[in-house]
Amino acid sequence: MNRDQIIETTKRFLSEEFEVSTDVIIPENNLQQTLDLDSLDYVDLVVVIEENFGFKPTADDFKTVATFEDFYQLVEQKLAELA
């Protein structure tokens, strides 16, 4: 899965799960603020990430994620580890 595919996949499942417009899912935006995530929402985020990308992120993984760009980098890294 290349970067464009990761971005398109992410936009699709995050907009569906968290009911936000795909227009706000842009690399420089803050993921937590854009999706309005509280602590309980992270378990939902883990579920959709696992369903769509095949890996289960940990709490430590999320410490490195502030923006959507950070998230895309995390996905690329995890998918490379799985390959």
Add this chain to the structure above:
Amino acid sequence: MKIEKANIKKYIPQREPFIMIDSLKDASDEGFASEFEIVETNCLLINNVLSESALVENIAQTCAAGFGYLNSLLEDAEPRLGFIGAVTKLSNFQSAHVNQKINTTVSILNTFENIHLIQGTCFADEVKLLECQMKIVLA
């Protein structure tokens, strides 16, 4: 049987008349199963029909007993308190009546830190009564 009726109060914080589980039949990292007989003195009966909220509480108490049981195996400690963080995707199919026995299954769908996403389903006489998802937060 993992927890008999006589011992259930060691694993859940609720007390009479608000206990909505009799026994824990099974418990593993994948999920739990419980039994509960509806007696005529149940405080959540309305015209001999058990309320929807009682079934939701039954699922929550199945989780409490299940997590409490697993925790007791690991740490030989007092059960951890758990809280319902959210109830979602609830479907109520049929009502349960006095003298019916409720069989409840809980599947642990995912876990993130101390938050567990579970799917709970209540049956009576093999007929599905209610199902929902819950986020259970362990303190």
